Every structure is written in structure tokens, then in C-alpha cells.
Amino acid sequence: xxxxxxxxxxxxxxxxxxxxxxxxxxxxxxxxxxxxxxxxxxxxxxxxxxxxxxxxxxxxxxxxxxxxxxxxxxxxxxxx
Numbered sequence: 001x002x003x004x005x006x007x008x009x010x011x012x013x014x015x016x017x018x019x020x021x022x023x024x025x026x027x028x029x030x031x032x033x034x035x036x037x038x039x040x041x042x043x044x045x046x047x048x049x050x051x052x053x054x055x056x057x058x059x060x061x062x063x064x065x066x067x068x069x070x071x072x073x074x075x076x077x078x079x080x
Contacts, residue, residue, distance in 0.1 A: 006030055021065065021073035028076065043067045044080050 006012070008031045016037040027034045038044075046061030053060055062079050065071040 006032055008032055011035070021070050025074045025076070028074075028078075038080070043070070046080070047077070 004012070006027055010032045012027055012032065012034045014034065014036045016039065018036055019039060024034055024036065043066040044061070044063055045066045046063035049059065049061035059080070062077055064077060065074055
């Protein structure tokens with residue numbers, strides 16, 4: 001959402017349908033944080049992941065997007 005004035009250190013929470021990865025990368029570049037409920041079709045390749053997870057946590061990994069458009073818009077590692 002380009003109409004939001006993003007601030008360094010702030011936390012932004014987006015709903016399930018939000019998938020503007022370029023905008024999310026902008027949030028990352030200004031050193032802010034975001035949380036997004038991903039759609040089921042998001043392709044992500046983990047480099048590292050935690051094996052022991054707290055109760056009710058499904059997964060915890062750090063890696064990259066694998067689809068061309070997503071990886072072009074968000075070229076850095078992220079945590080899923």
C-alpha cells in the first residue's frame with residue numbers, strides 16, 4: 001500500500017490477499033517489519049529451518065521466493 005507512510009522500526013500487518021512483494025521489499029529496505037498470511041500458492045525455498053517448534057507453530061524457515069516475479073520483486077532472504 002503505497003499510500004501508507006512507512007516508518008523505520010514499525011510493524012505492518014497485511015491480510016491473506018496481499019501479495020505486493022515489491023512493496024513488502026520496500027518495507028524491509030527501510031528497516032521496518034511486516035507480517036503477511038501467505039496464500040497457498042506462494043512458492044518458497046527454505047535454506048534453513050527450525051526443527052523443534054513451539055506448540056501451534058506449523059513451520060519456521062528462512063529462504064527465498066522461487067517464482068520469477070516474486071523473486072524479482074523481493075530478491076533477499078525472508079522468514080516464513
